[in-house]
Amino acid sequence: IRIGQGFDAHRWGGGDSVWLCGVEITHTQTLIGHSDADAGLHALTDALLGAAGLGDIGDHFPPTDPQWKGAASDQFLRHAADLVRGVGAEIVNVDVTLICERPKIKPHREAMRARIAEILNITIDRVSVKATTTEGMGFTGREEGLAAQAICAIEL
Amino acid sequence: IRIGQGFDAHRWGGGDSVWLCGVEITHTQTLIGHSDADAGLHALTDALLGAAGLGDIGDHFPPTDPQWKGAASDQFLRHAADLVRGVGAEIVNVDVTLICERPKIKPHREAMRARIAEILNITIDRVSVKATTTEGMGFTGREEGLAAQAICAIEL
Amino acid sequence: IRIGQGFDAHRWGGGDSVWLCGVEITHTQTLIGHSDADAGLHALTDALLGAAGLGDIGDHFPPTDPQWKGAASDQFLRHAADLVRGVGAEIVNVDVTLICERPKIKPHREAMRARIAEILNITIDRVSVKATTTEGMGFTGREEGLAAQAICAIEL
Ligand SMILES: [Mg+2]
Ligand SMILES: [Mg+2]
Ligand SMILES: [Mg+2]
Numbered sequence: 001i002r003i004g005q006g007f008d009a010h011r012w013g014g015g016d017s018v019w020l021c022g023v024e025i026t027h028t029q030t031l032i033g034h035s036d037a038d039a040g041l042h043a044l045t046d047a048l049l050g051a052a053g054l055g056d057i058g059d060h061f062p063p064t065d066p067q068w069k070g071a072a073s074d075q076f077l078r079h080a081a082d083l084v085r086g087v088g089a090e091i092v093n094v095d096v097t098l099i100c101e102r103p104k105i106k107p108h109r110e111a112m113r114a115r116i117a118e119i120l121n122i123t124i125d126r127v128s129v130k131a132t133t134t135e136g137m138g139f140t141g142r143e144e145g146l147a148a149q150a151i152c153a154i155e156l
Numbered sequence: 157i158r159i160g161q162g163f164d165a166h167r168w169g170g171g172d173s174v175w176l177c178g179v180e181i182t183h184t185q186t187l188i189g190h191s192d193a194d195a196g197l198h199a200l201t202d203a204l205l206g207a208a209g210l211g212d213i214g215d216h217f218p219p220t221d222p223q224w225k226g227a228a229s230d231q232f233l234r235h236a237a238d239l240v241r242g243v244g245a246e247i248v249n250v251d252v253t254l255i256c257e258r259p260k261i262k263p264h265r266e267a268m269r270a271r272i273a274e275i276l277n278i279t280i281d282r283v284s285v286k287a288t289t290t291e292g293m294g295f296t297g298r299e300e301g302l303a304a305q306a307i308c309a310i311e312l
Numbered sequence: 313i314r315i316g317q318g319f320d321a322h323r324w325g326g327g328d329s330v331w332l333c334g335v336e337i338t339h340t341q342t343l344i345g346h347s348d349a350d351a352g353l354h355a356l357t358d359a360l361l362g363a364a365g366l367g368d369i370g371d372h373f374p375p376t377d378p379q380w381k382g383a384a385s386d387q388f389l390r391h392a393a394d395l396v397r398g399v400g401a402e403i404v405n406v407d408v409t410l411i412c413e414r415p416k417i418k419p420h421r422e423a424m425r426a427r428i429a430e431i432l433n434i435t436i437d438r439v440s441v442k443a444t445t446t447e448g449m450g451f452t453g454r455e456e457g458l459a460a461q462a463i464c465a466i467e468l
Contacts, residue, residue: 005161093209106214130162130206132164132214135166151159153158
């Protein structure tokens with residue numbers, strides 16, 4: 001077993017929906033980034049790369065590279081999973097925590113788990129998505145942005 | 157093995173003691189929340205639920221539910237441990253980090269470890285409690301609140 | 313397997329180089345602390361101690377102890393590795409995330425991995441160093457300081 005972790009944050013900006021853990025949610029704002037700014041999938045991509053010692057998301061998908069402008073982040077996660085499997089590892093389980101005051105994550109949790117399971121090609125019981133707030137404190141509490149952290153275990 | 161992580165934060169407010177990792181500590185402030193606001197136990201509860209893919213603390217103990225008003229958080233953690241064992245898992249080890257400028261955690265560390273070990277019904281060598289500051293920076297550094305993060309490994 | 317995590321943060325201050333993950337990087341600022349303020353090695357030291365239930369970095373190297381003034385943090389990490397091995401454990405893998413706007417970590421990543429592998433006496437494929445920003449938000453985004461988090465798996 002090897003383990004990895006990831007952390008990511010993106011700013012809120014004008015919009016009417018946001019991508020989180022591979023699911024588009026209607027919201028009063030969106031997250032801003034070069035790609036679709038899905039902090040949940042970015043943190044998880046980093047966790048997988050970290051577990052296998054394969055660099056980080058910025059190595060594989062540089063934000064300065066125009067080909068990733070507006071990119072759907074499922075391709076980052078799928079690519080990381082492919083790389084991890086390419087070194088002979090199996091994905092054991094993943095756990096993502098979204099840190100934000102809004103939107104409410106619970107109504108979308110099962111859709112997010114199902115989507116991540118699909119992207120990673122693992123069973124849904126091996127995928128966890130959780131949410132918490134910072135009780136109005138810090139940049140997530142002031143709703144300047146959303147943060148996500150993820151960990152994973154791989155068999156290698 | 158599966159692994160999980162949790163993060164939680166609560167605001168400081170008027171009081172003369174605070175619950176942290178299941179231990180009541182005399183302090184010049186308390187943490188505010190619907191329950192006893194024990195961020196350490198909340199983060200650990202989320203880590204256990206995350207490892208087993210069983211949702212998060214907000215699912216099982218909604219802060220809007222009057223039955224959890226002022227609740228002692230050991231019951232949240234015990235319930236999470238029961239759920240994790242209910243799916244056939246064993247708790248391997250847990251590691252909690254408290255992030256605050258004050259109170260000093262070190263004098264209470266062994267009591268916290270012992271209390272968590274008791275709640276989880278595991279030996280104390282499988283329980284770690286650590287503390288760090290953010291050197292006066294951010295919401296924990298400004299002493300607006302305390303944050304906690306936890307991870308756990310379970311055998312499933 | 314047991315797992316541990318660590319978190320650390322230090323403030324930026326006047327200087328022309330900074331120690332990160334055991335490597336000295338030319339930069340327009342330095343990190344301030346009692347020791348060399350290498351937040352990456354400090355977070356990793358805590359992760360190792362946490363996995364083995366051996367306290368935290370503040371226990372073993374109190375910042376109030378003059379013998380650690382200006383200390384190179386590799387000795388903290390080496391000591392933690394020795395303690396972990398002293399209880400019969402093997403270090404399986406480690407993953408460090410540096411959270412800062414600057415300096416750029418990527419050009420130094422391989423040197424950092426190699427240095428950590430050397431300190432821990434493990435192969436480099438078991439060492440991951442990643443970096444992310446908080447997109448200008450929070451204390452890391454405002455460049456008040458740098459944060460680091462680390463996790464590790466040990467065989468015990
Ligand atoms: Mg991102
Ligand atoms: Mg809480
Ligand atoms: Mg430090």
